[in-house]
Amino acid sequence: MPTSELSDALNPYYTQSRSRPSYASTTSQHVQPTTQQHVPYHGELELAMAESSRARDTPTTPLSGPTPSTQAGRITAVQELLRFLASTREACEIERRRRAVWEREMEAKHALQKAEMEHRILELQQEVTALRACLPSHQSIPPEGPSTGDPASALETLQSGTSSSSVIQQLAPLSPACAHPTSQFSLAIGQTAETSGPASSLASPSLRSTRFINVDPSLPDGSCTPGGKSTTMSDSDQDSSDASSSFPQHRLRRRNHHDNRCLTIQHAIRNHLLRVMHLDSDRQLPDSHLEGTPLGPDEPVRFVWDKTPKQSVHNSRMKERVLKDLKANRRVYKHVPDKEFGKKSLDAAFDQAFVTLRQKFKSQRDASAAKSHRKREDMKAMRARRLSRRKIKLGNRSEVRNRTPVFEHVTFDGALQLECMSSEESEIEEDPTSGTRTVVLRVRGCPWRSLRLQHFFDLLDKEDKVATAQKPRRGVGRKERYRGPPKEGFLLPPKGVASWMISKRWMVMIQASHSEVVDRLKDVIVDTDGFDWNQVPQMSVESDDEGCDEHVGDEMERYIPHTDSVVNSSSLQNALSG
Known part of the structure; x- marks a missing residue:
């Protein structure tokens, strides 16, 4: 079919070669083609149309592999997606942190509100307890109504009733908090209200109007009195109210010296x-x-x-x-x-x-009276200090005895009495060389104590010294103890001591000088058998003449003998000296 140059230019497939059917090759074997070869003619218009069609057909043709521009676009899209995911995750994390901070703030706020509410409930309970404690002492007061002839008293009663009602209205919102099961004070308030129900029902109207006067913390203690008047009662009413009071009173103690x-x-x-x-x-x-x-x-x-x-x-x-x-x-x-x-x-x-x-x-x-009064006060203070030292010594020895199984026998019970302890009297000694004055303690034992009893006290003191040697001490340390003479005066052993606690030499002296006391000592001595003295070698042997100078108890040997001069030692040495 003949074609024109224009149709060929308009045909987009003109430049593409077409596959020939197989029969053409077979026929070409039998029919020999002419030797003249056809050379197509290409004009300018055809070439322009061919280039435009080629440019239009380029995107539609299948690609053998991705181009660099397409691959860069894909990478950019993935990066944008990852960036979006990261920003979303960061926003979620910021929101989670903000939420956690807000929750902590709300929890702290609720805890503070709960603490304030419990503090208010505690104050309310204390005020109610104090008011109920005062209730029995005012039950015998007859109700006082406003007199018709006295307008001032009527006005005072009206003001007191109005103030009490306003205070009760202020306390009304706190009542649900008091009944809350989480409050530890609601049970105590309920029990107090149940026990004081009959008593409060018998109270007068004027008393009911003044029960909540002191509840307001802003008012000073004791500044408000019912109706502006002070209510007094007779001594018999006071005694009867004290006897009939059903509220237990616990003695308070001071928190500190302030x-x-x-x-x-x-x-x-x-x-x-x-x-x-x-x-x-x-x-x-x-x-x-x-x-x-x-x-x-x-x-x-x-x-x-x-x-x-x-x-x-x-x-x-x-x-x-x-x-x-x-x-x-x-x-x-x-x-x-x-x-x-x-x-x-x-x-x-x-x-x-x-x-x-x-x-x-x-x-x-009077100056002389002041001097005698000062002297009397000094003597009282001195006796109190000496008694305190003896009590401390008794307490330390009792603790050591409770820790020692060998001394648990009842035969040692009579030795741990305050009258059996030696006294420690403070004295002032002056060093003649330096002229310094030092306060020392002079240990003076009871003359009736036996050597075996002194050994018993010495064992307890040694054990206590070992236990307290490593404990730190405040101040200047332990004062030095010096051995002194026995106590002056005629001293008898206390009731409950055993015969082994009394010196035989002292008994001989008493029989010679005070024979009438021997019968009294029989009522004082209480002997208990059953203890094996061989368990304690230091106390197994008893001397027949315990009062002689050559038999000096270990308790007294622990102390420094009396000298003319006193050598001051450091606080550390005093602390380690026991």
Whole structure:
């Protein structure tokens, strides 16, 4: 079929070669083609169309492999996907951290709120307990209603009722918290309410209106009184209320030496005496009052220091005035138990405080009285120190004895008494060479103690020294002990000692000088058999003459003998000396 140049140019497949059928080759064997070869003619238009068709057919032709541009695009897409995943993961991690921080803050906030609520519940329980403790002492008060003729009293009653109702409304939101099962104070409040139910139902209306006056922490202690008046009661009512009180009173103890709370009736009496006398302290007491000179109710209390309350009518009246004012201001001393506000306790405490004030007044006015008072106080302090040393020694020996199985027999019970301990008396010695003064302790034993008893104490002391040698000590260390003479005076052994604890030589001396005491010693001595003394070799042999100078107990040999001069040692040596 003849073709034109234009049709060939428009045909996109013109330049492509076509496969010839197989029959053409077979026929070509029989029919020989002409030798003239056809050379097609290509014009400019044909060449332009061929190039355009070739450019259009290039994307549609199958590729044998990926080109570099396609591979770079794929890598970029994967990188974008990984970048998106990383950013998503980072955002999730940031959100998780923010959520954890928020949860911790909320938990801390809830814990703080719970602690504050429990603290408020504790304060409420303490206030309720204090108010219920005061309830039995006011049950005998008849209900007081506002009189029709006195508008001021009616106004006071109305104000007290309004204030109490407002306080109760403020406490109403706290009641569900008190009943919450997680609160440890709800059971105690419930039990207190159950035990005091009948008593509270019998209370007067005026008492009900004043039960919650001191609940507000912003109010000072003891500043509010019901209706602006102080309620007093007779001594018989006070005693009966103390006896019928169903609330157990536990004696409080001071937390430390900075705690200056008033915990006893003696302390309350002393403070109240200074209060009614308008004094800040007892270092400068006022002059003695003239007997027969009246004092007004607004004037401070004054006493006749030369006489007692039983001798002076004025002092007796002042005593009644002080005790009456103390009962009226009972809430000021809220830590003092109610049972100590009885008549007998108040009288005894007032007499004791008045005697102390009289002695201080005499010492402030008279130099000789002050000197004797100071000497008496020094003697009391010295006796207290010596008694404390003996108690410490007894406690240490008792602990060592409890740890030692061989000394568990009852025959050693009588030896561990306070009267069997040797005393340690402080003395001041001066070194003649240097002129320094040193305080030492002089050990003075009982003359009736036997050598076997001294060996027993020595074994206990050695064991205690080994146990406490490595313990650190405060201060300057242990003071040096020096052997001194036996105690002066005629001293008898305490009741419960055994015969082996008493020196035979001392018994011979007593029979010769005080024969009447021998019968009394028979009632004192308590012997118990069954102990094998061979278990303790140091105590197995008993000397017939234990009072001789050559038989000196090991307990006394441990101490330094008396010398004219005292050599000071370091605190470490004192601590290691036992």
